[in-house]
Amino acid sequence: MDLITRITHQFDESIKAKQVATEEMAGGIANAVEVMVATLTNGGKILACGNGGSAGDCQHFAAELVGRFERERPGLAAIALTTDSSALTAIGNDYSFNEVFSKQVQAIGQPGDILLAISTSGNSKNVLMAIEAAHQREMTVIALTGKGGGLMTQALQGDDIHLCVPHQRTARIQEVHLLTIHCLCDGIDVCLLGEEDHA
Numbered sequence: 001m002d003l004i005t006r007i008t009h010q011f012d013e014s015i016k017a018k019q020v021a022t023e024e025m026a027g028g029i030a031n032a033v034e035v036m037v038a039t040l041t042n043g044g045k046i047l048a049c050g051n052g053g054s055a056g057d058c059q060h061f062a063a064e065l066v067g068r069f070e071r072e073r074p075g076l077a078a079i080a081l082t083t084d085s086s087a088l089t090a091i092g093n094d095y096s097f098n099e100v101f102s103k104q105v106q107a108i109g110q111p112g113d114i115l116l117a118i119s120t121s122g123n124s125k126n127v128l129m130a131i132e133a134a135h136q137r138e139m140t141v142i143a144l145t146g147k148g149g150g151l152m153t154q155a156l157q158g159d160d161i162h163l164c165v166p167h168q169r170t171a172r173i174q175e176v177h178l179l180t181i182h183c184l185c186d187g188i189d190v191c192l193l194g195e196e197d198h199a
């Protein structure tokens with residue numbers, strides 16, 4: 001297969017993954033928007049954690065809330081737990097890498113806050129431990145997963161929301177996660193600011 005054919009195949013697969021995901025995920029994403037808006041307007045905040053590409057997604061999401069997405073509005077309270085290299089190395093070195101997020105959730109999380117937990121496999125131990133810590137802090141968990149949700153499916157409880165991408169391939173799942181994050185940002189803005197004025 002030449003490179004152009006291969007690239008075209010990747011684009012096709014990504015488009016298909018998003019089309020299939022729309023049907024399964026749109027309702028859950030809308031619920032997640034409502035929960036996030038309620039938290040943010042009640043003075044709560046959103047903590048986000050994940051590894052590798054998902055760490056990047058956490059930072060992307062937090063930046064769009066704290067700064068802006070597509071429209072001007074006051075900054076919103078979101079923190080990526082993936083950025084403080086001193087905290088990450090100290091916790092990883094002194095305790096274990098499994099605890100790099102849970103320790104931060106225990107320290108910063110408050111009842112009513114949200115944990116946005118991102119894992120394509122649903123099996124990353126440090127994300128699972130962060131979910132456990134969030135429950136201990138009486139926080140709601142919004143989980144972004146794929147591959148059936150892995151161990152995170154059992155770790156979620158009560159009012160938590162599980163947004164699971166119906167795909168088995170990490171890259172495609174991450175691509176749908178990014179779209180989901182943009183839908184969350186767009187939904188939050190529309191709830192807070194109303195529809196855009198196209199006049």
Ligand SMILES: O=C(CO)[C@@H](O)[C@H](O)[C@H](O)[C@H](O)COP(=O)(O)O
Binds near residue numbers: 052053121122170174
């Ligand atoms: O971006 C990618 C692969 O596309 C990688 O960096 C990937 O995020 C890492 O392997 C992660 O450690 C995978 O963790 P998870 O999604 O299974 O929780």
Ligand SMILES: [Zn+2]
Binds near residue numbers: 171174
């Ligand atoms: Zn990636």
